[in-house]
Amino acid sequence: MNLEIPLGLVDMTNEQYHAAPGISKSHLDVIARKSPKHYWEKYINPDHEEDPKSLVFMVGQAMHTAILEPETMSQRVIVGLPHDRRSNANKQAWAEYELEHAGKIILSQENIDHVRRVVDAIWAHPVAAGLLTGGRPEQSFFSIMDVPDGEGGVLIDHDTGEIIQELVKCQTDYRVRGSHIVDLKSTEDASEAGFGKSCANYRYPVQQAWYEDVLRAGGDWENENWAFLCFEKEPPYALGIYYLDEFDVARGRVAAERDYKRIVECRRANHWPDYGEQIRKLQLPNWMKL
Template sequence: MITEPGLYDDISNEDYHADPCPEPSLSCSGAKLIVNECPLKFWYQNKRLNPDAPVQERKRHFDVGQAAHDKLLLADHFDSQYFILPEGFNAAATKKWADAIAAKEEAEAAGKTALRHDDYKMVVALVDAVKDHPFASSAFQNIIPERSGFYRDREFGFWCRVRFDAWPVNGTIFADMKNVRSAKPADFSKQAADLGYYQQDAWYQDAYRELTGDEMRAFVFVVIEKEPPYCVSVIQLERPAVEWGRIANRRAKEIFARGLETGHWPSYADNVVGVNLPTWKEYQLEDTFGLGAKDISANRPLAAE
């Protein structure tokens, strides 16, 4: 449990996500969940607010992405965190792989993550792709990995937290690693919108300012494709995207503060919500029935004619 605002280098990933603040705090992932899903889902998944919160199931592609992250940024600790299964391992063939199954179970009991041999080869390939990229490789050199920050929000007073992938020892250009479907910059724009990366950008820049009193020179995403040949791009979101992130984060903070005060974490909406058909469906119906927007807006009982 941390007691004072500041930067910390000795907090494990598990302890950070368990929220070590004196009171429930808000992280970037929490802010994204609040505004992109709903406050009730945020509350339901938050162990500090809901003691009965379910344990989140680990998914294989998340394990691969996390392993690549750890292999690149925490290479000295990788072997203590992961167990690599033998090539061709098949848990169903219990007699043939009895020793491997026993070793796997022992490693998992010790808190390690077991990776299939093919997944480990992918992890190595992803890391090598980053190291082969001129700018991406430099972004992860001479850094403090996994530096955590904690502070009180100036406006609302509650605790906020942030965890930087790579804190540059000399400089103010920060990089965050993402394992994505497509590293093509035009495709990343949609992923940034769908996954809330624009909120993350704003959150990290604002947290850095709160924790240091300075401005980041730049925040970039190092994105690596999940399939061979593991193409890499280094992408910086434009200022309008970051400003939209700040607007979304401010809304999340407002909702979080209200939830802490009232104990009410609403679902998608407390009132009746009007919903129209998607634009593509309206065009399809106009073409099918030979009607236009003016016919619809005339408010005539067209279906009865």
């Protein structure tokens, strides 16, 4: 168990949080959607090289900053150079500019204006603005959590007889302690049907269950209500605000516990299989027509 970081609420940047040890919801997604081998490559392999941050990712980070911490926007997000990178001189100018502003999000003026229009839409909304008032943004929380055995109990180390535990973490977008947690989601379609598909595809019930359990394991869960504040990325920047019922969160918890258990078992055995070590019958999708 890696305890290189203090437990509980830790003041850190978004970048520090993602670089910190601990199993997060993103970890659960990799092992659930791909394989233990993919998990090893992303989180264990010492030679793994991170992919360059995409424009979509950087715009998303800028939106979170502008919505949750607008007072830091001018320090964390800046306008890039007005020319492209085609010539050698332009490439050199860009390299020097990025080095000078290392750690900052560099966007075009067009993208920054786009971010501001989304923020204006959120703060003009009669409910969204109230949800984002009176709390604290981007809180990082670390705790030690038992590993479930999949049968209603917890995993036990057969050599020591001790309960197996691991360092886990979560980072809430916006939390009003004792009241509610707001999770921001940018989307192509913020309608109930559209966001429902996104919720299923991106396993948001797993996220809510995981966050609740991480906070509960550290004694910091106060039965807050949970709201997904989703906003469309194109005009008219329509918003939708939704919550999940207890049944869906419970199903998310089952999946989270399954994925958490698998990660821990692979780590302890140092065994990282891919999609299968036996020849299996291929299951074709039900919708296939020949």
